[in-house]
Amino acid sequence: MPEIAEPRPLLVQIYRMLMADKFALCGVIFLIILAVSAIFGPIFLEDAATRPNLRGRNAPPLSMENGWVNFLGTDSVGRSMLARILVASRNTLQISFISVFVALSIGCALGLIAGYSTPRTSNLILRGADIIMSFPSLLLAVIVLYMLEPSIFNLVLVLAITRVPVYLRTTRAEVLEVRERMFVQAAVVMGASKRRIILRHILPMVIPTLITIATLDFAFVMLAESSLSFLGIGIQPPDITWGLMVAQGRPYLVQAWWLAFWPGLAIILTTMSLNLLSIWMRTALDPVQRWRLEIGRKTND
Amino acid sequence: MTNRLLEVNNLSVEFHTVQGRVHAVRDVSFHLDRGETLAILGESGSGKSVSASAIMNLIDTPPGYITEGSIKYDGQNLLDLPRDERRQINGRKIAMIFQDPLAHLNPVYKVGWQISEAMRVHGVPNAKADARALDLMHRVGIPDAEAKMNAYPHQFSGGQRQRIMIAMALGMKPDILIADEPTTALDVTVQAQILSLLEELQEETGMGLLLITHDLGVVAETADRVVVMNKGEIVETGTAASVYKDPQNDYTKRLIAAAPGKAPLKSVPDITPEDEPLLQVQHLSKRYGAVEALTDASFHVMPGEVVAVVGESGSGKSTLAKTLLRLQEPSGGTAMYKGRDLFSLTERELYDMRRDIQMVFQDPTQSLNPRMTIYQIISEAWAIHPEILPKDAWRARVSELLTKVGLLPEHAHRYPHQFSGGQRQRIAIARALALEPKMIVCDEAVSALDVSIQAQVIALLNDLRDTMNISFMFIAHDLPVVRDFADRVIVMQAGRIVETGDTETIFAHPVQTYTKALLAASLEPDPEVQALRRAERKTLLMDIQADPDAAR
Numbered sequence: 001m002p003e004i005a006e007p008r009p010l011l012v013q014i015y016r017m018l019m020a021d022k023f024a025l026c027g028v029i030f031l032i033i034l035a036v037s038a039i040f041g042p043i044f045l046e047d048a049a050t051r052p053n054l055r056g057r058n059a060p061p062l063s064m065e066n067g068w069v070n071f072l073g074t075d076s077v078g079r080s081m082l083a084r085i086l087v088a089s090r091n092t093l094q095i096s097f098i099s100v101f102v103a104l105s106i107g108c109a110l111g112l113i114a115g116y117s118t119p120r121t122s123n124l125i126l127r128g129a130d131i132i133m134s135f136p137s138l139l140l141a142v143i144v145l146y147m148l149e150p151s152i153f154n155l156v157l158v159l160a161i162t163r164v165p166v167y168l169r170t171t172r173a174e175v176l177e178v179r180e181r182m183f184v185q186a187a188v189v190m191g192a193s194k195r196r197i198i199l200r201h202i203l204p205m206v207i208p209t210l211i212t213i214a215t216l217d218f219a220f221v222m223l224a225e226s227s228l229s230f231l232g233i234g235i236q237p238p239d240i241t242w243g244l245m246v247a248q249g250r251p252y253l254v255q256a257w258w259l260a261f262w263p264g265l266a267i268i269l270t271t272m273s274l275n276l277l278s279i280w281m282r283t284a285l286d287p288v289q290r291w292r293l294e295i296g297r298k299t300n301d
Numbered sequence: 302m303t304n305r306l307l308e309v310n311n312l313s314v315e316f317h318t319v320q321g322r323v324h325a326v327r328d329v330s331f332h333l334d335r336g337e338t339l340a341i342l343g344e345s346g347s348g349k350s351v352s353a354s355a356i357m358n359l360i361d362t363p364p365g366y367i368t369e370g371s372i373k374y375d376g377q378n379l380l381d382l383p384r385d386e387r388r389q390i391n392g393r394k395i396a397m398i399f400q401d402p403l404a405h406l407n408p409v410y411k412v413g414w415q416i417s418e419a420m421r422v423h424g425v426p427n428a429k430a431d432a433r434a435l436d437l438m439h440r441v442g443i444p445d446a447e448a449k450m451n452a453y454p455h456q457f458s459g460g461q462r463q464r465i466m467i468a469m470a471l472g473m474k475p476d477i478l479i480a481d482e483p484t485t486a487l488d489v490t491v492q493a494q495i496l497s498l499l500e501e502l503q504e505e506t507g508m509g510l511l512l513i514t515h516d517l518g519v520v521a522e523t524a525d526r527v528v529v530m531n532k533g534e535i536v537e538t539g540t541a542a543s544v545y546k547d548p549q550n551d552y553t554k555r556l557i558a559a560a561p562g563k564a565p566l567k568s569v570p571d572i573t574p575e576d577e578p579l580l581q582v583q584h585l586s587k588r589y590g591a592v593e594a595l596t597d598a599s600f601h602v603m604p605g606e607v608v609a610v611v612g613e614s615g616s617g618k619s620t621l622a623k624t625l626l627r628l629q630e631p632s633g634g635t636a637m638y639k640g641r642d643l644f645s646l647t648e649r650e651l652y653d654m655r656r657d658i659q660m661v662f663q664d665p666t667q668s669l670n671p672r673m674t675i676y677q678i679i680s681e682a683w684a685i686h687p688e689i690l691p692k693d694a695w696r697a698r699v700s701e702l703l704t705k706v707g708l709l710p711e712h713a714h715r716y717p718h719q720f721s722g723g724q725r726q727r728i729a730i731a732r733a734l735a736l737e738p739k740m741i742v743c744d745e746a747v748s749a750l751d752v753s754i755q756a757q758v759i760a761l762l763n764d765l766r767d768t769m770n771i772s773f774m775f776i777a778h779d780l781p782v783v784r785d786f787a788d789r790v791i792v793m794q795a796g797r798i799v800e801t802g803d804t805e806t807i808f809a810h811p812v813q814t815y816t817k818a819l820l821a822a823s824l825e826p827d828p829e830v831q832a833l834r835r836a837e838r839k840t841l842l843m844d845i846q847a848d849p850d851a852a853r
Contacts, residue, residue, distance in 0.1 A: 181667060182662050182664060182667035182668040183667065183668050183669055183670040183671075185628055185662070185668070186660070186662060186668045186669075186729075186732070187670075187681070188628060189626050189628070189655065189659065189660045190655055190659070190681065190682055190685050190686075190732075190736065191651075191652045191655030191656065191685050191686065192681075192685050193685075196684075196685065200681075201670055204672050205672065285672075286671075286672070287671060287672055287674075287716035287718065288671055288716070288718045
């Protein structure tokens with residue numbers, strides 16, 4: 001009897017499918033660079049990013065006159081923009097990744113429970129989400145501000161809580177649809193436990209949608225973070241984030257556009273890379289669509 | 302003036318796909334005369350629907366291209382006409398009805414409005430269109446047509462929706478009506494009514510009817526001539542009777558041979574009476590609110606026996622299956638299996654019982670998780686019930702099961718969408734077998750498959766019954782298949798079991814009027830036999846009309 005062959009190793013498969021989609025590849029490369037700079041940037045550039053240089057205030061970008069560190073210009077107290085952006089990437093990514101991840105995990109878990117349990121439990125969870133949604137996130141932030149010390153942890157907490165309902169409702173809606181599908185019934189007939197049905201059969205169908213929402217949420221969270229930081233919760237100068245840099249650069253838009261432009265660009269590029277990656281992931285995770293990547297052609301023709 | 306309405310010459314259609322060019326239709330020629338019914342017979346992928354779409358200009362370009370040929374209507378080549386003129390002919394001269402009327406009626410508009418819209422787009426004034434719409438509703442047999450004009454599509458039954466589609470198509474008195482699998486989604490008795498309605502309308506108006514179907518029975522019932530298509534090409538043409546009696550092409554021969562319901566009737570199975578029944582159902586009932594979906598159903602299944610449950614949609618046969626498998630909770634009754642009542646099992650006992658009673662669903666596309674490989678799908682059985690097989694034996698057993706159902710073990714790492722419908726159903730059967738069940742409930746397990754594939758799957762099930770002594774509860778609306786496969790038949794109507802008996806008795810000597818009507822409505826592939834059947838049906842229909850209570 002012929003043997004069933006081992007499937008190809010996962011990493012090789014991922015590599016091949018990534019090579020087939022050049023946009024996603026660019027996104028991944030950008031994200032890797034970003035991750036490296038977030039990890040090592042602060043170690044080498046902390047000094048350049050925090051030491052004021054009043055003689056070199058608002059130096060214009062794209063010139064090597066003030067040395068490569070100031071290639072992207074300097075801010076209103078003469079700190080290197082490039083160094084500040086690289087240093088800020090750590091805080092920014094940390095906060096947005098963790099809050100989106102926490103919101104997604106909690107929202108997804110509660111959504112699965114709400115979608116696959118008794119109407120009573122489901123209602124309880126949904127009304128909870130309604131309360132959060134009807135509560136202005138700024139008000140929530142102010143309450144937290146009064147009750148707790150400003151810190152990264154509290155910032156993440158506020159951001160995550162306000163985003164939970166989005167994931168919760170999406171997950172629940174998808175679960176309600178998927179649980180009626182025939183293959184779920186087939187699993188029930190085989191005697192599969194609830195846990196197995198939810199984790200093996202329903203969750204994989206829901207994940208791609210959630211990931212797409214999550215990538216869009218990154219940009220939202222980065223900007224929301226800046227307005228919360230402005231209120232005094234979370235990041236306080238001299239610590240920096242991209243969102244904070246955009247907020248601080250706004251009054252100088254006319255005189256020194258680069259103060260807000262570069263951090264803004266960083267936010268856009270990060271979100272876009274994540275978005276391209278999520279589009280790729282949607283195709284790669286779906287066996288019915290996967291051939292588009294496996295035959296090595298462009299995906300967008 | 303000639304009688305020739307439509308002439309298709311050397312038509313070729315290509316689809317440009319990622320895998321390269323696919324010739325969906327190759328060098329196809331046929332013609333349709335006034336007052337004639339031409340059937341295009343073929344299985345899925347034969348190109349029969351693409352040919353019809355080409356006539357109606359429904360092929361999406363890209364990816365589809367008509368590369369060659371002509372379609373002549375009334376002397377004009379439709380393919381040369383500009384879009385506007387083409388639209389004038391569509392609907393006005395050539396109309397089409399589809400398989401699934403629910404999908405082709407707009408759910409947010411009233412049906413009366415939709416019927417008259419089909420005329421208004423061709424410039425008929427409102428009042429006149431509305432009046433004709435009402436006439437047509439009467440004509441196609443919608444009861445209480447005045448009131449029903451203002452109803453929405455979901456308020457009608459499947460058969461009535463198809464009648465409404467027909468009314469829409471007839472609005473402009475077309476010369477040609479193209480019917481694409483018009484009765485495939487309908488019950489047998491409704492199918493018979495719709496087909497005879499089409500026939501009457503054709504006699505009245507003299508239109509040409511182009512009927513696209515996979516069903517030899519439909520051909521036998523309605524067609525004058527038949528065109529048999531396979532893989533995009535016409536393999537045989539002729540009158541319906543001559544093609545059936547004396548097929549020339551190998552493919553046609555195979556198709557006719559595969560048609561179910563021709564084998565000699567099985568005699569009573571040799572089950573010794575002292576055997577204990579495997580499953581004994583008593584007074585089973587299921588209510589949804591005020592609706593009784595299942596009332597007082599009692600029957601038994603012996604080890605190794607095939608019990609068919611037949612009935613029309615809404616007869617409660619699917620409810621019966623779902624309740625037995627505990628996908629729904631019953632409202633009353635018992636089902637004894639191995640001395641235990643299935644309905645009062647604890648979680649743990651239920652889990653054990655799942656091993657013994659398995660199910661094969663109607664549509665394998667939906668019953669297999671699209672994100673799991675075949676290996677994962679089949680081996681999930683042992684992940685759920687680890688006591689059956691240690692993990693290091695999974696691989697060998699999966700390849701054994703795949704071989705058993707006629708698939709290649711090398712395909713274990715493929716995903717369901719990479720298989721054809723028939724192969725997917727085999728995968729679903731392999732999954733059921735993985736649990737080594739005593740009984741398999743098949744809910745319309747072969748009705749979505751092509752005739753030749755259907756025959757193969759039935760042969761596979763028969764083999765499993767013989768070699769592994771598995772009992773089957775075979776739910777079906779397709780009587781010829783039941784006749785070939787079942788030992789005993791349960792006839793259901795409106796949630797009740799109306800007749801039970803061994804297959805021979807039910808098919809040869811039915812007692813209940815409902816059973817008789819069901820049998821009479823079922824179509825025979827042989828045109829001559831079908832002609833006799835039709836006569837019988839008419840007399841039966843008169844009996845039923847004389848005594849409506851008996852048939853209810």
